[in-house]
Amino acid sequence: MEKGDMALETPLTKALDLRVPVLAAPIGRGSNAEFLGAMTHSGGFGFTALMHMPEETVSDELAQRRRATNGRFGANLSLIVDQRKRLATALDAGVRVFSLWHGDIEPYVRIIKDAGGLVFWTLGTPDEAARAKDLGVDFIVSQGREAGGHLVARAPTMTLLPSIVDAAKGVPVVAAGGIADGRGLVAAMALGACGVWMGTRFVASRESANHRGYKERVVAARATDLVETELFNVGWQACPHRVIRNSTYSRWEDAGRPATGHRPGESDQISRFPDGRPLYRYDVAAAWDAMEGDWEASPLYAGTTIGLIHDVKSVADIVGDIETTAQAVLDRIAAMRTVG
Numbered sequence: 001m002e003k004g005d006m007a008l009e010t011p012l013t014k015a016l017d018l019r020v021p022v023l024a025a026p027i028g029r030g031s032n033a034e035f036l037g038a039m040t041h042s043g044g045f046g047f048t049a050l051m052h053m054p055e056e057t058v059s060d061e062l063a064q065r066r067r068a069t070n071g072r073f074g075a076n077l078s079l080i081v082d083q084r085k086r087l088a089t090a091l092d093a094g095v096r097v098f099s100l101w102h103g104d105i106e107p108y109v110r111i112i113k114d115a116g117g118l119v120f121w122t123l124g125t126p127d128e129a130a131r132a133k134d135l136g137v138d139f140i141v142s143q144g145r146e147a148g149g150h151l152v153a154r155a156p157t158m159t160l161l162p163s164i165v166d167a168a169k170g171v172p173v174v175a176a177g178g179i180a181d182g183r184g185l186v187a188a189m190a191l192g193a194c195g196v197w198m199g200t201r202f203v204a205s206r207e208s209a210n211h212r213g214y215k216e217r218v219v220a221a222r223a224t225d226l227v228e229t230e231l232f233n234v235g236w237q238a239c240p241h242r243v244i245r246n247s248t249y250s251r252w253e254d255a256g257r258p259a260t261g262h263r264p265g266e267s268d269q270i271s272r273f274p275d276g277r278p279l280y281r282y283d284v285a286a287a288w289d290a291m292e293g294d295w296e297a298s299p300l301y302a303g304t305t306i307g308l309i310h311d312v313k314s315v316a317d318i319v320g321d322i323e324t325t326a327q328a329v330l331d332r333i334a335a336m337r338t339v340g
Contacts, residue, residue, distance in 0.1 A: 007330050008323065011172040012139065012195035015118065016072075016097070019043030020323045021195030022185070023174060024315075025149075026076035026099070028052055028301070029288035030208035037068030038207040038315035043323070046202075047074040047099050047120075050086045052285070054275055058086050062093040071095075074120070078150075079103025080236055084111075091115050099141065101152060102239070109136050122176065122197075124153025124160070126167035133169040140168055141197050144177030148200045148303030150241045151228075153177070158191070165192030180305035182325025186333075200303040206314045211287035211295045217244050221306045232299040233260065234283040244300040248281055270294040 012021045024031070024039050026049035039046035046069075053061050065073055074097035075090045077083040087108060090098070098112050101122035109119050113136050121132055122141040132140050142164040144157025153160055157178045165173050175188035176197035185196050203210050204218040221244045228242050231249060243249070248265070255264045260282075268281040271293035279285060279298070287295035313321075 008326060010189070010194035012174060015138070016045050018045055020319060020326075021174075021189075022319055022322055023047065023195060023197045024202045025176065025197055025199035027199050027203050027208060027210060028286045030203055030210035030286075032209040033064040033068035035202070035205065035207040035209060035315065036065050036073040038205075039202075039319070040069040040072045042316045042319040044315075044319050045072065045074065045097075047076045047097075049076045049078070050083065050090060051076075051078045051081075053086070055085050055089070057275075058089045059093055062090060062095060066094060073097070074099055074118075076101075077108065078236075079105065079108065080239075083108070087111060091117070101141075102150070105137075106135055120174070122152060123164075124151075124155075126163045129164045129167040129171070129173075130169065132171045137171055139194075140164060140171050140173045141176050142173050142193070143197075144175070146178030146304040147176055148203075148242045148305075149301040150236065150239050157188070161188065161191045161193060178304055180308040182322045182327070183329055184305075185322055185326045186329045198305075199301075200305050201309055201318060202315070203302070204309050204312050205318055206312055209289045211289055211291055213295055214287045214300055215312050217246075217296075217300050218302050218306055219309055219311060221302060223304060223307055226302060226304065226306070231263075232282055232284050234280060236284040241299065241301065242303060244302050244306075246296055246298075246300055247294075248297045248299075268297075270297045 010021045020043050022044040024046035026047040029052050031048040036046040075095045076099045080102050096117040099120040112119050118138045120139045120141050121137045122143050124143050142161050143153050144160050145153050161175050172194040174195045174197050175193040179196045180201040188196050204215045225244050227245050230240055251264050265281045269278045270281050271279040271291050286301055287298045
């Protein structure tokens with residue numbers, strides 16, 4: 001693979017053989033084979049969320065992704081449930097790059113490392129970062145509070161990231177939350193990151209398998225449209241998440257914000273999952289491309305970067321723009337240093 005400018009060569013690009021240090025977060029069902037293939041061919045790297053796959057379909061779905069990427073993609077495990085069967089299936093399918101979060105990672109790290117894999121750990125505190133090296137973690141993903149989707153941190157990226165870097169004992173750190181372009185990449189690198197992890201920008205990509213209406217809402221939304229809540233908790237309880245305000249949220253708000261079990265429309269079936277199971281209001285599942293029914297009622301996860309996202313673009317254009325903008329920023333900084 002042709003490499004980019006040496007200024008963008010980092011431990012992340014070396015470990016994964018990337019042109020640019022850009023990772024795509026597991027964007028629900030949006031991380032399908034087409035999307036991951038586009039990330040690979042653009043010089044970045046993407047993760048797919050195994051939690052969204054029924055255990056019996058994991059092998060076939062990973063085979064599709066492997067064919068599209070020549071095996072160059074990662075699998076994400078949310079450890080809010082026992083994921084050992086999915087992990088074993090992914091290892092059998094040849095996956096060797098994993099991201100872990102929301103739970104006890106230690107037993108999973110041991111299995112992955114014994115198989116010769118790489119481990120990314122998404123975390124939100126310096127205390128966790130201080131444990132990463134001893135646990136065998138290869139890369140830390142420092143998630144600032146600006147992120148969309150489910151959250152692990154309390155502090156914003158600009159203050160959290162350097163504290164994570166300081167605590168990491170040399171484990172390379174990837175920045176997540178509040179980053180959508182090349183300027184954010186350079187800022188993260190200035191704070192000690194070796195790359196960036198982006199979700200919302202890639203939701204609004206042509207290749208992602210997120211619903212077209214969801215993508216359009218990301219483009220149209222502004223910061224005032226975002227809410228941090230624990231509302232969409234069927235399947236993932238007691239975890240804050242950031243979403244675009246939608247009809248489900250407004251209806252609940254108008255009802256006085258009642259507790260779970262007393263919310264309006266809790267028995268409403270808004271669609272069906274691909275395997276035929278009913279999808280109810282307040283479920284954690286975000287709208288995917290083939291979703292029928294009331295897609296707008298599902299959680300529309302998005303981070304504070306929505307103000308930087310003005311259109312739905314191809315993955316190649318997004319990654320190319322990040323690379324070009326980052327290099328222009330670095331050149332401008334270099335020119336400023338030589339003035340006078």
